[in-house]
Amino acid sequence: MKENNGMEEQFRAIIEAIGENPEREGLLRTPHRAARAMEFLTQGYEQDVGEIVNGAVFESHNDEMVIVKDIELYSMCEHHMLPFIGRAHVAYLPNGKVIGLSKIPRIVDMFARRLQIQENLTQQIGQCLQDTIDAKGVGVVIEAKHLCAMMRGVQKQNSSMVTSFMLGRFREDHRTRQEFLDLIRRQN
Ligand SMILES: Nc1nc2c(ncn2[C@@H]2O[C@H](COP(=O)(O)OP(=O)(O)OP(=O)(O)O)[C@@H](O)[C@H]2O)c(=O)[nH]1
Numbered sequence: 001m002k003e004n005n006g007m008e009e010q011f012r013a014i015i016e017a018i019g020e021n022p023e024r025e026g027l028l029r030t031p032h033r034a035a036r037a038m039e040f041l042t043q044g045y046e047q048d049v050g051e052i053v054n055g056a057v058f059e060s061h062n063d064e065m066v067i068v069k070d071i072e073l074y075s076m077c078e079h080h081m082l083p084f085i086g087r088a089h090v091a092y093l094p095n096g097k098v099i100g101l102s103k104i105p106r107i108v109d110m111f112a113r114r115l116q117i118q119e120n121l122t123q124q125i126g127q128c129l130q131d132t133i134d135a136k137g138v139g140v141v142i143e144a145k146h147l148c149a150m151m152r153g154v155q156k157q158n159s160s161m162v163t164s165f166m167l168g169r170f171r172e173d174h175r176t177r178q179e180f181l182d183l184i185r186r187q188n
């Protein structure tokens with residue numbers, strides 16, 4: 001964790017700028033808490049994929065599609081610094097190698113814990129997985145709700161954004177893409 005990088009003072013200034021009193025009891029430790037929270041929510045900048053994957057790439061002759069679906073996703077939009085929240089579905093076709101199951105949600109979190117737009121987040125997850133296991137194809141779909149469009153702005157509570165990124169066989173072969181989309185739509 002970064003120490004004393006000025007964030008606490010900046011949060012104190014924001015509290016003052018909105019007309020609140022940073023000295024009142026309930027807000028005394030808020031700059032500290034908010035800075036810690038922001039550091040957590042942006043810790044993806046400090047992480048790298050080598051550390052996260054930690055060598056958990058295994059040889060396998062299985063060449064059927066692997067899907068990890070319904071990965072909870074919490075990120076922050078880079079335009080308003082408000083959360084967007086949803087689910088990521090990640091699939092790949094192995095090419096002699098598979099990745100440790102837990103590593104896919106870890107890769108999702110590494111990119112989600114940065115300031116993002118959903119399209120770039122989707123692409124970065126897919127490209128990172130491809131670079132790590134050299135798969136025959138990779139597919140990523142993210143469905144998310146953006147608080148910047150719910151709490152403020154257009155104030156639409158029921159719309160969500162769906163983005164996808166397909167590489168290799170998922171891009172070239174519509175049956176592979178369809179199989180992925182069908183499997184993530186199923187309830188179980
Ligand atoms: N494509 C994309 N747009 C996003 C994402 N997150 C937020 N936005 C949009 O970014 C845009 C920024 O538009 P601006 O007009 O510069 O900002 P604004 O005045 O706050 O816009 P409104 O949200 O429409 O009030 C808005 O349309 C947001 O809905 C995202 O992940 N992807």
Ligand SMILES: [Zn+2]
Nearest residue numbers: 077079080148
């Ligand atoms: Zn936004």
